[in-house]
Each structure stands twice: as structure tokens, then as C-alpha cells.
Amino acid sequence: MAVPGVDRLSRPDLLALQERKLRALGERLMSNPFFAPRLRSVGGALSLDRLRDVPVLEKSELLDDQAHQPPYGDRLGVSVDRVAMRHQTAGTSGRGQEIYGLTLRDVEAAGYISSFAFEWAGLRPGEPAAFHIGVSNSSGGNAMLRGIQGVGTTPVVVAHAGFRERLDIMREVPLVGMYATPSAINGLAQLARAEGIDLQEVLPNLRFLLTSAEPYPLSWAKKMEDAYGARLLEDYGLTQSASAICACTCEQGAVLSGPEGLVRGKMHFFEWPFVFEFVDPDTLEPAAPGEDAEVLVTTLDKEASPVLRFRTRDRVRYLGTERCDCGRELATIEAGTISRFDDLMKIKGQNVWPADMESTALGMSEVVELSGEVRIGDKGRDELFLKIALADGADTEHTTAALKTAFKSRFNLTPLVDVVDLSSLPQWHTPEHKARRFTDLRRADLANGADGEEKS
């Protein structure tokens, strides 16, 4: 009798697997001082039905737990000497960073889980793929790099280099794929165009572009596929999942041709190591297929720092669990449209809260007001543009340099700063208007042709 790969289990078999793992998780967490009280409302062994009786888990509760028992909180669930790696959310200190321990087993599992995305993308043993994501404790880089290695292939790590050098490195290797943010894919395409480089000619073996982290217009996705001569796929990951990739478009990719033109592809969730719920963020009731929903995640296997019904605040368009043409029966969302229910921004791979950027800038006595825009810059990738108004007598050059240093130090971002007259900036003096000093215009910029082509 043939046994399917775990990503191709029938829906009933997948749910049976989740039930088995949930039951074991419930038993394990009864000895966890953070989670045991949350499980008391469950009348019996933890199950898919009873999971909804468990209170949802808020970021603020995790931060409180860490403050009570630093650094990992009571929820760690293993002895500290078993922590083999530490991950933390990329948020800034003003809002607090969630800190997660990983055991050796968690580290390895995150790589194996992530490898499914590369496998679906078409990576095969022995084939090189370029890796454009920086590896640190505050991103999924570790798990994704292990994901490439999990397929049995060679990652060509280029995140340390500027776009020019990346192109040079990539040309020397018979790459079949690359993993990069939409901004990096766009920036490389723009550089190639500016220098008269035909990407299809210099990267003749390239078959796929795997991207994540930022939404993108459909038209841009198609242009990138045409520029690189490769299929675009998208994945989705969470720090709470040991930073593993948790969902990915299947082999069909992120852009499909339908009878009425281009349509967005579908991302399938990896439901064998996790349980995902798709809920209305106000009522927490399950969303129906076709509705926008917030993702809740429960880790089934993670030994250290597990989560149970964690509220991601990620906004997705839920498409149900109907069998895909690829044959998988996994929970599915629309590709290219993941955003946030809160105002967290991801700029150049860094998670940044607008309020923290405001407090950093306005905390300088020389700065009296500011306005920020995240846009696709001249080099084709995301840039943070700040307009600031200065206090009387403030030195323009000194303040601009100090602001750049402060942003680099705190957010790992170097903004492009313009000093303007106070009257040209929006005023936020009245209590009925919540200050919205930062605007994300990247998607509009990409849709308007900031993709390496001449603007008309």
C-alpha cells in the first residue's frame, strides 16, 4: 500500500494527525505553569473541538510572562540548558520583543518544515539556490536556510552583499531559484535593467523566485516572472513557529492565468506541525471561505516556548480547505495579500512600529514634527523617507545625521531625510484625530511601474 507524503494526507487523515498531536500537547502543557491555567477551561483531553475553549493568547501576555520570569517566561516548558537557540520577534523595544527558546529538536524541525516550501518551489537535491535573507536571531533566516539545506541542496548566501555584488555572485552559479523579499526581487530587476543585463540570459537555469514578507500587486508579480523567466511563489512564516515557514504557494505559483486574465495563486498551510485557525478578529468566530481573517497559531510539536491559539494579527484572505488542483487538502489563503490588522510595518525586513519611529524622532529636542513614507526608491527597493520640521535654531546637518544614526541604531534602518517647513506637514494637535505620521506606499509604487521599467 502506498503512503502519501505528509503534505498530501487526505483531510480526514490530517485532522486525525492533528487530534493525536493536540492530545499529547494538552498533556504536556498541563505541567507548564503558564499554559496549565489556560487549559483548565477545557473539559477533557485537548482536541480540535475543545481548542476553541482555550483563551486566545495575546502578545501582551507573552511580554508580561517574560517580565515576570526573564528571559523566556514561565512558558518555556523545558529546562534552560536545553535551549539551543533563541529567536525574538523583530519588533522594537518600545513595544517589547517576544523571546522564544528553541531546543535542538525545534531548530532541526524548523528546517525540515521549511524545506517543504523549497520543495514545492521545485528545488531538488544538488541544485543551488540564492538566499537573500539576512540570518539573525530576529528573523526566519535560520530556519529558511536550513530549509534549503533540508532539500539537500546548496544555499548561495548573498544577503551580506549589495545588489551589484549579488548579481555578480549569482551569475557565476547555475542557480535554479532564489529566495528574497519582493523589494529585493524588484531592486535586482531594476539594477539589471539599468545596466542592460538580461536576467534570463545571465541566469538561464533560474526556475523559481520564492518570496515573502510583503504584499505585492498582481501586475508586478507577472512582470517579475517575465523579467527573470521564472515562476514566482510565496511563503509565510512566523517567529512563533520557531521561525519556520508555515505556508507556501504550491507548484502552481503565486500568479495564475485564468479565463479573465491573471489571478492570484493560493498558499497552503503546513497543518501537520501546527493548527491554524482563521477567525474574525473582532468576534474570534471562524471565518468563512472568501472572508478576510486573522490567523491564530498553535504549535503541535515545538518543545520550547510553545504557543496555543496565538493571535498573529496577520490579515489574510481565507479560502477554505477544498482540495487544490495540486491534490493537497490543506487550509488555503490568497497569495500576495497578507497584511496586518495592526499598524506594524515591515521595512527592509525589519518589523517596526510607527509609534516607535515617532518617539525616536520626536524624542530629539531639535525635531518638532515629522511625516514618513515607505516607498519603492530609485534603486527599486523599499526605502523610508522622512520629512522633518526643526525647532528654531536647530542645525540641519547635525540633526539629520543624528536622526539617521538613531534610526540605524534602533531599527537597523537608514532613512532618507528631508528638512521641510513645519507648515508643510500634517498637524496632529486635535484629540479627535489619531496621528498617522507613517504611510506605506510600496504597493502603489509597484503598481505604478516602480519595478525597473521606465515610468510613462
Add this chain to the structure above:
Amino acid sequence: MNEDHEDHEDPMPALDAIVAAARQLMDHPVPQVRTFAAQVTAKVEALTDAVLPHRRAPL
């Protein structure tokens, strides 16, 4: 990969044997050997969790 696999390709018996062998090295006097044993065990357990959970027990 991860298409259908025939039963005779079931990797679980061999993986269980690897873990059993690694566990015998957990108390070895050379620290690097102990680390290696822990890494091998973690790798196999992670592989079982992430890729082969449906092989571990009937659903």
C-alpha cells in the same frame, strides 16, 4: 519527493535504530561525541515530527 511512497521504503525502523545507537553515546567522555549524539537524536526526532508523523503511528 513527498509523493507516494511504497511501504518497503518506510524509514522508521532505520531511524529508530539510529536513535538507539546515538543514545548509547550520550554519556561518552568526549564532549563532542555527546554533542554529536544529541544532534543526531534531535535530527531524527525533528524529521519524524516534521516530515514523517503519519509513519510514527496509525492515524
